[in-house]
Amino acid sequence: MTMVLAICVAVTFAVSIYLMLGRELKGVAMGVFLLSHAANLSILAMSGSPMMTHAQQEAEVAAENGSHAHIVDSPLMKDPPILASQYANEQPLATMVDPLPQALILTAIVISFGVMAFLLTLLVVTNRKTQTIEVADLAEEARKA
Amino acid sequence: MNSVWMVMIAVFAPVTLGLATLWLPRKAIELRTAVAVAGPLIAFVMLLMVTSGVKTGLATQHAYADHEHAHQIISEKVDLTTDTLDWMPSLNINFAFLTDGLGLFFGLLVSGIGIGIFLYARGYFGKAAPTSADDLYRFYPTIGLFTTAMLGLVLADYTILTLLFWEMTSISSFLLIGWDRYDKKAVKLAMQAFFTTGLGGMGLFGGILVFGNATGSVVEGGIWRWSQMLEHSEALQAMLLNVTSHPQLLWAFVLMFIGAGTKSAQFPFHYWLPGAMAAPTPVSAFLHSATMVKAGVFMVGRLFPVFAALPLFPQLIIPFGAATMLYGGVVALQQHDLKRIFAFTTVSQLGLLMCMYGLGAIDFTYKDHVFAAIDFDVTQIANHAFYKAPLFITAGAIGHFLSRDITQLNGAFYKHKAICGTMMLAALGLAAVPGTISFQAKELFLYGILHAADVYPVLWVVMVMTIITAVCNVAICVRVCTTLLGLPGGMTEADGEHHGDHHHDHPHEHGLLAHMIWLPGLVIVSFQFLGGIITPLWNMVFGIFEQPATAANYFQYKAEGVPSLLYVAKHLGSIPLWISMFCLVAGTMLGLSKFFRGSIKDFADKIYPAMYWLAVTGGGKCFRLVQTGNLKHYLIFVLGALLLGFGWTVAVDAEMWSTLTGDEAARVFEYWPGILIGLIACLTAVLIPMTDIRIVRIVFLGACGFAVVALYLVYQAPDLALTQLMFEIISVILFVIVLRLLPKEKKGADAGKAWRIPVAVCVGLVFGWMTLTAASHNRGETTNPDAQPLGHTLAQHSYGLKTDDDGNPKLDTAMSGDVGKRGGGGTNVVNVILVDFRGFDTLGEIAVLGLAAMGVWSMLPHRRRKGIKYRKVESDYPKEALDPLESEVTT
């Protein structure tokens, strides 16, 4: 799964960079939007694979069936970071995904929302003031100022 | 009273009382003067009390001060530090004071001269002048701050505390020099002084830090107190003598000397001092006689007992000091503005004082020499203050009534006898005429050079330089006196074109306070003559401070104190006496001659403007090369750096990268729904730039976001998925709204495809690979069996870990359990992290969110529209009355 995620990160990053290098600020805004997805995904990848390892699966199945029965064909996913029991000591944490990256991403999502709104408003204001949102024109204005 | 509190009161009295004057009635000038003067007065009295307290200690030192081991005994037998008031103990910044001879002497000098200056300010800013109330209103708090800074600087024991006060003097002197806020030139000169001394302050800071770090072997944690430095002078000197194996100490000294040298206006950084003459005269008199410029001298004096052992000490200080001395003296002779003349003699004298410490260091290493100029550093410093302060005071006074241009003052004595008389008396001190303490001081300095020149014949050059400087000083004195008295040989208007008049037309005042414009000067200069004629009295007073000022007072001659005139007369044949006599004669001849009467410019005045140009204009030009203002260029710089950095990492460990990629690629098919979702995410992302139609682009953007939501679900992150889902909806709405406000897309949004695609692909690959490594490495083998992801630790603490008596986990309902095991009280680990473990972060985050919203609202100011009414506001009141913020934005 990590590989899939890495490819997603690569593609979203590439597209967002392509958009940001574009001629118009609208594309740049979309690029920034996409960039936050890409960054979040790459943080998510750091929580490791959501799949259980072979040994974990065996143990899980054994616990359910009471014996070393068959191993299921489709792999088992780890648990979400919600404690099933209120006593973490009793919980096998190894089969739970790492909650820390998730908390970080949650923060990042909300912040990126604020930043997005701010950026879009800036775009509107820029367009009103300079009558253009073309990157090259704005650079020209900056040189004149 | 505890001595630390006494010193605290002494240090902070000037600023406290200075600020207190702000609450007094503006017009009550006398009252304000009285309150403000109480500041330095209290400081002076307090420091006198402290001195009498430690005097017995000083005497003990004196008794032990035998030939060989004095410097050890001093540090061991007497504790001259006060108690410590904790401020920031973990950073080694506390209030503790070192009340040794040097510190106390400087403290008394600053507060003593301060009393005179505070009174003089009353006379200078005169009651009748239109701006006087305003000026005095600002003046006392500012100069009070400066006095406090200066007192703290000389008395502080903690090195960093000294630095803080040091910077405080820079800042407050900036305010004082740029006193005339509307005079652009004055402000510029104030900036010049501030930048120059500020630069030195950075040097001192660096030096203190390096010193503290380098001395960890001497004292645990390094030396952060001056008293510690003196205490361990033996060990430090041993290190310094073998400095090649402790290069850090060398750097510490060089950096600290940069601080001292710029503050004390050493050539070529002396330019700020004459420039600082833009200040009102009370400030000049204070800053340039006893305080600001002496801070550097003080610092060298502080370092001397230890760093004199460093071979570089004399090698660095003597050339700079001697050059400053000569340059200042020669330029001073060729000035016409009285304040500039005295400013350059100050530069010259500062060079001499530095030189003196350098010469002292030479004697330090050759202990068989029985005499060094350094023994009388306190005398030298006091002597300068006692003639320079009156010179400035009277220069300002005469400028008030007539002019500060010496060519305009021919015969001024007959109009303003008291002022000109005081000035001439002080000028005698400048010339080192027998009868002033200045004479003996110069004799002692000459002795010092003679003895040092025995060791290093090259120092005869310094002797010659000193003679030239002395001749110039005498010539200045002769010219001042002849001019003021209107004698032949004095300066006349013929000697120079008249550059702008400095005359301030202040009406005359009467009464005692009006005399404050010269009286403090007379009082101060009287010390010159008292000391010069009744030398034993001088020795009695200043001898107290001489002894422990440095650890180098093991010279026998010392015990006898400054030689009296009688003593000098008995040794008529000595070389220094002949040199002095020669200087007096030659100086008088030069003063009366026609040579060097013009006024010259100081070439160093161009140094600062040149540096400023280089930094601001030149720097701006370089800056423009990178800061083009074009987003494209910034992105290319950033991405280029990224690609280079990545390429380097890959090149370093290419094998690891390929193995890693191979391993992960083999597991790509382990979960097919994941692949499907990933495909959707990639496809929608790639489709975004394929179209020119903006609404379609947004649809793809949203679709990509939903695919990301699904990825979160695969990764077992329900909170994330939910948040992202809602966020996606709102963002798409936002985008649609904003796009309607923006102009329609032109054709050709994909211009520059040819270079954009390769760049984008490269960056994408870099990030993909970075993700891969980061994700794969955190599950690597560790040697510690207990190691687990931080997130799992947080999960364990997420609810609470209380156990009952049987060892079984139990609800921690009462929250009475032991604090270490207290948890967040929730089972949703992500939420507990957000609101509890990282709660402060979340608080900051929502604040940022609020700020972003405020940015949006302020960038798009609200236009009042009819029809919208909030439920609460539907009342008879006008809306503005209920919502002040709203009306403020509109109007």
Place this chain on the structure above:
Amino acid sequence: MSSSILRTANGIIFPLTLLFALYMALKGHNMPGGGFIGGLIAAVALVLYRMSHGPDAMMRLMPVHPRVIVAMGLGIAALTGVVPLVFGEPMLRSIAPYISLGVGDPVHLPSALFFDVGVLLVVVGVSVGMIVRLGEEVEDE
């Protein structure tokens, strides 16, 4: 954007969504959810209401201007941070007592809940406020 189907449907959907948002926020400490999610759901509900009933109707629904909501939220969150200081505890220290209501099981009431409510208010205020403001701009043009 005024369709009677949407309007009618929203008459039922809107209160339910708000209830759901509240539920998510309150259960957030022990189940998926929390202040952020609750806030965003409520914001989406309000935006949907704006679509169906028009901007003015939505603003009438808001008891105060969104920026007041933001300020309230920030205030509540900051207050929950400061209160522990009064008891000599570190800032933002939370407690999670079970409060017995006399009937049924004791209610689990973590103090972090108040913090979460602050977060919710900020998120609602910010999202709605921004969309409202930008939406007004569109209508003005």
